Amino acid sequence: MLTFVIKRLASLVPVFLVVSMIIFMIIHLVPGDPIDSIVQIGSTPEQKAELTAKYGLDKPLIVQYGIWLAKLATGDLGEAIILRQPVSTLIAQNLPHSLILGTLALVFSTIVGIAAGAVAAIWKDGFVDRAVMGIILLGSTVPSFWLGLLMILLFAVQLGWFPVSGARSWSALVLPVLTIGFGGVALVARVTRVAMIDIARRDFVMMLHAKGVPAWRIQLQHILRHALLPVVTILSLRIGWILGGAVTIEYVFARPGLGSLLITSLNQRDYPVVQGCLLMLAIAVMLGTLIGDIVQAAMDPRVRERMS
Amino acid sequence: MTIKSDLISKVLRNPRGGVSAVVLLVVIICAVFAPLIAPYAYDVQALRNANLDPSWTNWMGTDEFGRDLFSRIIYGARTSLSVAVTAISISVAVGMSIGAAAGYFGGMFDRVVTAAVDLTWSFPEILIALILIAIIGPGLNSTMIAISIAYLAQFTRLTRAQVMALKNETYVEATANLGAGHTHIIFRHLLPNALTPVIVAGMLATGDAIILEATLGFFGLGAQPPTPSWGAMMSSGTAQIFIAPWIIIFPGLAIAITVIAINLFGDAVIEALDIRNRLRDS
Numbered sequence: 001m002l003t004f005v006i007k008r009l010a011s012l013v014p015v016f017l018v019v020s021m022i023i024f025m026i027i028h029l030v031p032g033d034p035i036d037s038i039v040q041i042g043s044t045p046e047q048k049a050e051l052t053a054k055y056g057l058d059k060p061l062i063v064q065y066g067i068w069l070a071k072l073a074t075g076d077l078g079e080a081i082i083l084r085q086p087v088s089t090l091i092a093q094n095l096p097h098s099l100i101l102g103t104l105a106l107v108f109s110t111i112v113g114i115a116a117g118a119v120a121a122i123w124k125d126g127f128v129d130r131a132v133m134g135i136i137l138l139g140s141t142v143p144s145f146w147l148g149l150l151m152i153l154l155f156a157v158q159l160g161w162f163p164v165s166g167a168r169s170w171s172a173l174v175l176p177v178l179t180i181g182f183g184g185v186a187l188v189a190r191v192t193r194v195a196m197i198d199i200a201r202r203d204f205v206m207m208l209h210a211k212g213v214p215a216w217r218i219q220l221q222h223i224l225r226h227a228l229l230p231v232v233t234i235l236s237l238r239i240g241w242i243l244g245g246a247v248t249i250e251y252v253f254a255r256p257g258l259g260s261l262l263i264t265s266l267n268q269r270d271y272p273v274v275q276g277c278l279l280m281l282a283i284a285v286m287l288g289t290l291i292g293d294i295v296q297a298a299m300d301p302r303v304r305e306r307m308s
Numbered sequence: 309m310t311i312k313s314d315l316i317s318k319v320l321r322n323p324r325g326g327v328s329a330v331v332l333l334v335v336i337i338c339a340v341f342a343p344l345i346a347p348y349a350y351d352v353q354a355l356r357n358a359n360l361d362p363s364w365t366n367w368m369g370t371d372e373f374g375r376d377l378f379s380r381i382i383y384g385a386r387t388s389l390s391v392a393v394t395a396i397s398i399s400v401a402v403g404m405s406i407g408a409a410a411g412y413f414g415g416m417f418d419r420v421v422t423a424a425v426d427l428t429w430s431f432p433e434i435l436i437a438l439i440l441i442a443i444i445g446p447g448l449n450s451t452m453i454a455i456s457i458a459y460l461a462q463f464t465r466l467t468r469a470q471v472m473a474l475k476n477e478t479y480v481e482a483t484a485n486l487g488a489g490h491t492h493i494i495f496r497h498l499l500p501n502a503l504t505p506v507i508v509a510g511m512l513a514t515g516d517a518i519i520l521e522a523t524l525g526f527f528g529l530g531a532q533p534p535t536p537s538w539g540a541m542m543s544s545g546t547a548q549i550f551i552a553p554w555i556i557i558f559p560g561l562a563i564a565i566t567v568i569a570i571n572l573f574g575d576a577v578i579e580a581l582d583i584r585n586r587l588r589d590s
Binding site for chain 2: 015018019022023025026029030137138140141142143145146149150152153157164237239240241243244245247248251252262263266267271274275278281282285286289
């Protein structure tokens, strides 16, 4: 198991290098001289040259990338142009909000999704099944930011149950988690339902029925347990999508977080912040996928063999 | 020809396929004939009519500049569909070429392609699109480029899997033994057979692309004012959420109906062609 974890971690290194290189290149690929986005309007050529040297923009690209990576290792992500603060401080302020939101949304999607999928599979073609299938269709087709806005309209503006925006209280988390979770629930419920229906047709289930094992025990102890494997697989593949959902929804609810920071900085063209946020989000996706793989491998030795 | 008309009647006779086909037709007609259908121009401002309730003169109310929301939604169909369809067409064309070459020739090229596809596979499309927008800057053209690159991996992977499965078939071997060149085999035999699943996947991705375009527009990174875009309209509506909630409700409804129709129609086509397995195992 340990070798599996180490091997997976090692396989992330080239991925990280490529992704970080693309993100590093942002500031150089943007039209115009990168120094123009740093200096104030009306600076003399001497001031410009001084800043160019200070930021190392006169060195070859690969050297600049090396310096950037080395600084990154010490937690130095540069300074925000508009907010005039170290990018690392901004990220440290915003990251916890995103982590809480993403984790809660993931937990909510997993628990509610498995429950909904299981209920739908057990009473297949019944009323509950049809209702769950409807939610699955809506959850995978309705844009999540619109759903978030509708929730704000109904539960915050009309009923006044929750705050409209911000992150001052725990109750401000309810609507964002429900919004992100809706798509996640749809995904998990679909996989659970299909897997359980498929497993219910296998021979060993018929055997259990023949032995007189109570139907509820077969459903929960045998069928659902087997069905959890594909659910974990899809979750480990799609963990990035749930985190991506958090980016959008933070902005909708005007919550602090990496997503909001990223969108605001993109609109203000504050590239050091954009780079920092994208890098953190990319790392989050990679680590999330890694954790998903580890859970999957812990559950199923075959996966461990196939992936290592 | 008979196979085609047989497929069309199969899809349309399926209740979900028939209804979604009608809905899609209406959306496409709105997009193409927007100037004829919309009761008002999309960019004429009349500030004394700002934030009017839905009424007989303005079916969906007006926005914060007094522009008719219904007209803007009709024109918005044009923006949404043209961006999504163009982006996905480019993505399908490029993805098919790369995927077919990688699957057919194998070797070093295939390894590089597979590595690149695997690299992007775990990243959500929205994150890929945001990275690209950061590089090329906001706007409708950037949105199109960002969407087409965000979905590239999917079509490359699918085509590669189809070509790998097909290239060992006896008829391909026979054709090669008869002296056919690589181009002939790829374009005359492999791609036509791989085409159907890729086109269907492209159709379904068009729905996702509409949502991605709207999301980028909502962030202020896509269509710029006064271009009517469903996502950007909702973004300006958030400031009026207490007084004019229809500015948020109707554009979102337009997106939801269009995307649900695309998904149901795609599902009906998959069922009629019986290709669910070929889409899944890639």
